[in-house]
Amino acid sequence: MADRHLHILWTNADPDTSEHMVMMYATNGMLRGWWDQITVIIWGATQKYVINDEAIRARMDIAKKAGVTFSACIGCAVNLGTKDALEEMGIEVTPWGERIALLQQEGKHLLSI
Template identity: 40%
Template structure:
């Protein structure tokens, strides 16, 4: 069994999302570099996801490839985007003891 890859997505720059986060996650999953691939939306990235439609489309595509996408509930609450992230079918959950 291969390992699990967790990508902690902390940079709210859309270009970083398109040219690193999504590209690497999709390839890691579809090329079988890892058995499980998960992106964790963290910090101001939660706001980017909630507001940027091109990012939202890329999230759908990424999930379709088998990548799991989750978001930190504390971060989502901080930016007031919890319900929006949930509406995008993103699991919003606690990522540890605050």
């Protein structure tokens, strides 16, 4: 069976890109059955954006209800001081550097925004 798990590496904290690409595609990807699983990896400046913007958090809640999972890079979270806030939001904070390398090396589906 084909791998139907998409990872979205979300590094762009632009509100329009975040809402009209990342959240829209992730949510519709699950609701319309384009993917069996979608994991959005919150990386870099996007972590501060997620913590500080109520509108994007509302879009994330909609995506979560559709089945999208969210995870954040622990290295970024420690450096940016966002770890505790992300965890309080229920977002997994974990090492992603090596995992992203493995995803690419294994030919898995990774969309970088």
